[in-house]
């Protein structure tokens with residue numbers, strides 16, 4: 001059976017190369033950072049004089065988790 005030049009797996013019909021764990025990790029991390037940045041920007045836009053740092057942490061965490069979640073859903 002032919003082997004895939006990229007992943008060395010069996011080249012069957014509809015073959016898809018398995019995504020490398022490091023790449024997946026980098027993508028998830030990038031998504032989380034993007035989500036965190038976005039929610040931080042939104043928070044700053046809606047509340048420029050925000051003094052509650054606890055809210056910042058929560059908003060950034062939620063933004064990161066939501067971004068990763070959306071990324072996971074879109075990938076499947």
Ligand SMILES: [Zn+2]
Pocket residue numbers: 004005006007008009015016017018
């Ligand atoms: Zn392959």
